[in-house]
Amino acid sequence: MPTSSAGAETPAHAPSTPPGIEGAFAELGRLMLDQPLGQYLQRVAELAAGTLPGVDGLSVTLVEDGRARSAAFTTTVAAQLDERQYEVGFGPCLDAAQSGDTIRVDVAADDVYPAFARAAARLGVRCAASVGMPVPHRVVGALNLYSASGDLDEETLVLARTFASYAAVALANASLYGSTARLADQLQEAMRSRAVIEQAKGVLMAVHGVDADEAFARLSRASQDANRKLRDMAGEVVARVRQGEVVG
Amino acid sequence: MVDARRSREALAEGLALSGLTVEELAGRCTALGDDVTPALLRRMVGTTAERGDHEHDVVAAALHERFLETGEPRRTPLSADLPAP
Known part of the structure; x- marks a missing residue:
């Protein structure tokens, strides 16, 4: 060798x-x-x-x-x-x-x-x-x-x-590890956004009779098609339901 | 089941473009409602271990959110957009 x-x-x-x-x-x-x-x-x-x-x-x-x-x-x-x-x-x-x-x-x-x-x-x-x-x-x-x-x-x-x-x-x-403070901030933000996403998935599951993964897939597709954040699309779904609109 | 090799390539490219660490991307996946651990994420971007459509889509969605923030025009394809195995 x-x-x-x-x-x-x-x-x-x-x-x-x-x-x-x-x-x-x-x-x-x-x-x-x-x-x-x-x-x-x-x-x-x-x-x-x-x-x-x-x-x-x-x-x-x-x-x-x-x-x-x-x-x-x-x-x-x-x-x-x-x-x-x-x-x-x-x-x-x-x-x-x-x-x-x-x-x-x-x-x-x-x-x-x-x-x-x-x-x-x-x-x-x-x-x-x-x-x-x-x-x-x-x-x-x-x-x-x-x-x-x-x-x-x-x-x-x-x-x-x-x-x-x-x-x-x-x-x-070695000093190769990410900042724990940064990760803690991320986690706090994560808890806020995942709540609204879970609500939106629940709406889609009820309206379309799909499971949780399919509900997430529909949100992901809508997010990419609209070029908007998934959490914003989810918030919109929840808001429309609160206003009594039918969610498509 | 998404093609593991194509999924790995797409996610690894997305991670590289994102400028995020594995921990940061995993945190963003958690924000979307699914607990993709750093260990799982490392396997998804570093190996061709089997993964589900949903796991792939969660990571792709987290990368999409990051790209919207950074102005990166490219998108990580969803599982449905990848060729079947």
């Missing part, structure tokens, strides 16, 4: 010799969380790639606001296979990031991600695994392992989850 020294950023710590599992975990414990997130994740990726048996390439996927990117990677093959998944919006690293699960792909036998498996095989990868990092915020991620040499066994995946947990801590500490 071709190896790239070009991660997202220059590693903050860059000893070239793989330190072994104990040494890797010791260094992880010393990594400073106040450094740029990309640097931290790049070092986690390098330590994991240098430690986990059978792993030839490794990357870290972050998904923020629905957009995925590789925040760190150790080989160009890893970056390429990540990028391919981002382009099509589907693949083990995205599913692992979203679910927090560990997904293992035996390239020769996989039937869940056939397009990914074909692309991996073309690049000499025989086995891949993505370990989700369940971070309860708007940024989620996965640690992705690619192996040209063979299997990624359960013991390797257990170790990978430990590396992923360090990366998750970094994510949790």
